[in-house]
Amino acid sequence: MSSVIGIDLGTTNCAVAHRDIDAASTGVTIPIPQLTSPGTLENRALLPSFLYLPQSSEFPEGTLALPWRPDGAIITGEFARTHGVKVPTRLVGSAKSWLSYSGVERSAKILPWGAPPEVARVSPVEASAEYLKHIAGALQHAHANYSEVILTVPASFDAAARELTIEAAHAAQLKNVTLLEEPQAALYAWLEKTGDSFRKQVELGDVILVVDVGGGTTDLSLIRVTEENGDLQLTRMAVGDHILLGATTWT
Numbered sequence: 546m547s548s549v550i551g552i553d554l555g556t557t558n559c560a561v562a563h564r565d566i567d568a569a570s571t572g573v574t575i576p577i578p579q580l581t582s583p584g585t586l587e588n589r590a591l592l593p594s595f596l597y598l599p600q601s602s603e604f605p606e607g608t609l610a611l612p613w614r615p616d617g618a619i620i621t622g623e624f625a626r627t628h629g630v631k632v633p634t635r636l637v638g639s640a641k642s643w644l645s646y647s648g649v650e651r652s653a654k655i656l657p658w659g660a661p662p663e664v665a666r667v668s669p670v671e672a673s674a675e676y677l678k679h680i681a682g683a684l685q686h687a688h689a690n691y692s693e694v695i696l697t698v699p700a701s702f703d704a705a706a707r708e709l710t711i712e713a714a715h716a717a718q719l720k721n722v723t724l725l726e727e728p729q730a731a732l733y734a735w736l737e738k739t740g741d742s743f744r745k746q747v748e749l750g751d752v753i754l755v756v757d758v759g760g761g762t763t764d765l766s767l768i769r770v771t772e773e774n775g776d777l778q779l780t781r782m783a784v785g786d787h788i789l790l791g792a793t794t795w796t
Contacts, residue, residue, distance in 0.1 A: 547566045548691045549564050551563075551564070556641040557594055557759065559680065561575045576590060577683055580611070580620060583608035584608040592621065595622065596672055598667070600635075611679075619675055641762070643656065643669035644706050651670060651706070674712075678717040693722075694720070700726040700764055728765065731755055750770060753767070755767075
């Protein structure tokens with residue numbers, strides 16, 4: 546039986562779901578184990594998209610170890626977020642927004658932004674890869690089998706941001722990765738929920754506005770209802786061009 550892992554690589558949180566393609570059931574979300582304090586590993590529904598770069602002797606030895614990563618060199622997720630508030634110069638956040646920002650060298654080690662020289666930095670690509678490495682390690686630890694990975698990205702991601710996202714996925718040793726635009730994923734979810742009855746809710750020529758309001762970005766797509774061989778089709782006609790929440794123009 547073939548199965549797919551879906552990963553929402555979010556600006557603020559990451560989520561993971563699993564579905565058996567040959568089964569009639571819908572996908573189910575997968576809890577993500579992560580540190581919530583030194584030495585405490587807990588399952589959470591979401592993986593906060595934060596990295597904390599600890600000092601060499603900041604925590605007792607072994608308390609940052611994960612079952613799939615014993616070195617504890619980087620903290621990812623809930624504890625990274627809560628502890629990083631106390632030491633913001635070692636906290637990496639909003640890597641996804643940096644990944645889409647052409648005003649910087651996105652493969653350069655620039656994060657945490659404004660950190661003092663003694664703090665080792667990572668690039669937006671490396672930060673994204675760390676989130677995906679955490680997820681991949683958790684899946685491997687849980688012996689989750691899958692044949693394909695669907696990784697969502699904003700519709701407004703340019704070609705460079707998409708390629709860098711694939712680069713991050715490869716660095717996490719994820720294979721058979723397909724990128725899916727987030728508004729398109731939301732539309733697919735609606736279609737699955739409504740089934741064939743969606744044809745009763747739209748007419749030829751209608752335009753559907755899909756709005757994805759995330760923790761750090763707003764993503765919009767316009768979908769036109771078209772016809773092909775007498776059957777209704779949904780065709781994307783425009784996407785929002787944005788960097789951060791509230792900064793949106795149409796292209």
